[in-house]
Structure formats: structure tokens, C-alpha cells
Amino acid sequence: MSPLKLGSHAASVLWLEPGRIKGGTTQRTLEGLPDDDRLAQCLNALPQGPTAWILDDLWAPAALLRDIVEVPSGQEAQEAFFRWRFGQALALDAPHAVQALQVDPGVWLLAGLPLDQRDRWLSLALRLGRPIHKLIPRWLWLYNRLAPARTLPGVLLSLGPAVNGRHTGTLAAWGRTLFLLRQWAEPLDVEGWQAERLLPTLAFLQRENRSPQELWVWGAPRWPEGPLQAQILQPEIPDQEIL
Numbered sequence: 001m002s003p004l005k006l007g008s009h010a011a012s013v014l015w016l017e018p019g020r021i022k023g024g025t026t027q028r029t030l031e032g033l034p035d036d037d038r039l040a041q042c043l044n045a046l047p048q049g050p051t052a053w054i055l056d057d058l059w060a061p062a063a064l065l066r067d068i069v070e071v072p073s074g075q076e077a078q079e080a081f082f083r084w085r086f087g088q089a090l091a092l093d094a095p096h097a098v099q100a101l102q103v104d105p106g107v108w109l110l111a112g113l114p115l116d117q118r119d120r121w122l123s124l125a126l127r128l129g130r131p132i133h134k135l136i137p138r139w140l141w142l143y144n145r146l147a148p149a150r151t152l153p154g155v156l157l158s159l160g161p162a163v164n165g166r167h168t169g170t171l172a173a174w175g176r177t178l179f180l181l182r183q184w185a186e187p188l189d190v191e192g193w194q195a196e197r198l199l200p201t202l203a204f205l206q207r208e209n210r211s212p213q214e215l216w217v218w219g220a221p222r223w224p225e226g227p228l229q230a231q232i233l234q235p236e237i238p239d240q241e242i243l
Contacts, residue, residue, distance in 0.1 A: 009243045011133050012046040017056040019161050024239050033059065033117070036124055043130045051125060052134040052241040055113075056160045057170045057183055060137040062111040063089040064181040069106060086110045103177050111137060134243050139170035142218050142233065147174070152213040155228070157198070159219030162187030167219055169193075171201055175210055194224045202227060 015022040021030050021038065026045040028038060043051070065085060072081050082100040086092070089110070096112035097119075103109050113135060125132045139158035146156065153175040159167035166187035173180040184197065198215075205211055215228035223230035 009050055009133065010240050011050040011052040011243050012130065013238055013241050014042060014046070014051050014053045015237050016053065016059065017138065017160050022237055023051075036120070039121070039124060040128060043125060043128045046130055048129040050133040050243065051130045052136070052243060053121070053132055054141045054237075054241075055135065055137050057137045057139050057158055058160065058168055058185055060111060060113050060135065061090055061183060062109065062137055062140070062170075062181060064103070064107065064109050064178065065089060066107050068108050082108070082110055083112075086112050107177075109178065109181070111140065134241065137170075138218070139172055142216075143172055143174075143178070146216060150174070150214070153210060154214035154216060155198070155201070155212045157193065157215070157217045157219075159193070159217065161219065165189055167193065169219065171197060173201065173205060173210070173212055179210060180205070190220050190222065191224055194226055199226065 012024060016030075016034065018032075019030055021028050021034050021042050023042040023046050026042055028042060030038070034042075063086060068085070072078055078100070079098070082098045083096065086096060086098045092112075095115045097115045098110055098112040101109045118135070121135075122132055138160070139156065142158055143156055146154075154173070156172045157169060158172070159169040162168050166189050168185055168187050169183070171180070171182045172178060180201070182197070182201065188196065202212070212228065215223075215230045216233055217223050217230045218233040218235070221232065223232065
């Protein structure tokens with residue numbers, strides 16, 4: 001299986017998620033999205049040069065659309081079309097910058113970021129000499145690290161921190177290619193994720209004859225017993241990323 005690339009050089013990693021922002025050896029606490037001052041402090045602690053930003057899944061939402069029969073010709077028309085489909089799929093009000101990647105015929109992965117926020121981040125990073133060469137949600141960063149080495153169908157849970165040991169996040173399932181993508185903003189503990197999200201998804205995949213054989217979990221130190229033995233991914237954040 002091949003990785004999905006939305007966006008090669010080495011770049012310094014900036015990691016952003018609820019509760020923390022990390023760049024290199026510098027880590028700071030966060031409440032909500034970081035303001036420009038907090039971002040500037042972390043960026044200035046990185047070497048000058050390109051940066052790769054890995055964002056919490058809910059700060060850079062994504063959708064896997066399976067019903068796109070025809071895409072308009074011309075770059076501007078395509079961008080407008082995918083912005084419309086993205087906003088329609090996720091019921092978004094604010095305009096988003098959207099990246100689109102064809103996964104299979106008729107199947108497109110769309111990932112977005114609020115347009116004003118993206119433009120502000122691009123401008124700030126460029127002004128500080130740390131231009132953004134890559135903006136990617138955490139689940140896709142994890143998927144791309146797993147995908148080249150996987151030969152069996154599997155499921156990835158990308159969990160973000162919330163209050164009282166609960167998690168928001170993403171479920172991604174693949175066979176030959178990415179097949180299913182679901183995201184939840186309502187935080188649950190790992191037992192809730194297992195009972196209300198993972199098990200119903202496994203039942204759906206079984207009905208589709210796409211039963212996964214592996215389960216990978218990021219963001220939780222443990223996982224309840226179930227039909228698949230969870231493989232816990234170590235929460236190691238690299239200082240640099242190959243673009």
C-alpha cells in the first residue's frame with residue numbers, strides 16, 4: 001500500500017493539538033487554538049527553514065467521498081468544486097482551504113483548514129523564516145507512516161486528548177487503499193470508543209467483506225480487549241519530517 005501525500009525535503013516539525021504545542025525540544029501548554037504570539041515563540045525555537053505542521057484531526061477535518069463521478073476541468077473550477085463538496089459533506093459555514101487527493105476512481109480524500117486561519121499561519125511562518133511546506137492532520141501523518149509497511153487490511157484510531165481521560169479523533173480503515181474515514185468531536189473514554197465506535201465499524205466492514213486484521217491506536221496508553229488485539233503506537237513526535 002502506498003502512502004497518501006497531500007502536500008522531498010527535511011522540515012522541522014511543529015505539533016499542534018488541544019493542550020500542547022511542540023516544536024523541537026520546546027513544548028508549551030495550550031488552551032484552544034494557539035494565538036500568533038504562542039506560535040511565534042515555538043517557531044522561533046526551530047531552525048530557520050521549512051516546517052511541517054501536524055495538526056489535531058478536528059482542527060484540520062477530512063472527508064472521504066465515494067460518489068464523485070466527474071470532476072470539472074481547470075484548476076480554479078476543481079478547487080471551487082472540492083470546496084463546495086467539502087463544505088457540503090461536513091456542514092461547514094466558514095470557507096475552508098481544501099486539498100483533494102484521488103484514492104480510487106470516483107473516491108476522493110478531502111482535507112481542509114479554515115481559510116483565514118491557514119492564510120494567517122502561512123504569513124506568520126514565512127515572516128519568521130520558517131515557511132510551511134506541509135500542513136497535515138495527525139491521522140494522515142500516522143497513516144502515511146504505517147501504510148508503506150502494511151500488507152493486511154487494518155484500522156487506525158488517531159485519538160486526541162480531551163478532558164478527564166477522554167478522546168476525540170478519527171477512525172481510518174484500509175484494505176488495498178483507504179476505504180473508510182470517520183471523525184468524532186464528542187469525547188469518549190477508550191471503553192466508549194470501543195463499544196460505540198470501533199465495534200459498530202467492524203460490524204459494518206464485515207458486512208462489506210472488508211474485515212480488518214490489524215488495529216493500531218495512537219493517543220491512548222491502553223485499549224480494552226476485543227476482536228482485534230490493539231497495537232499501541234508509541235507517542236514519539238519527531239523533530240524533523242521528510243516532505
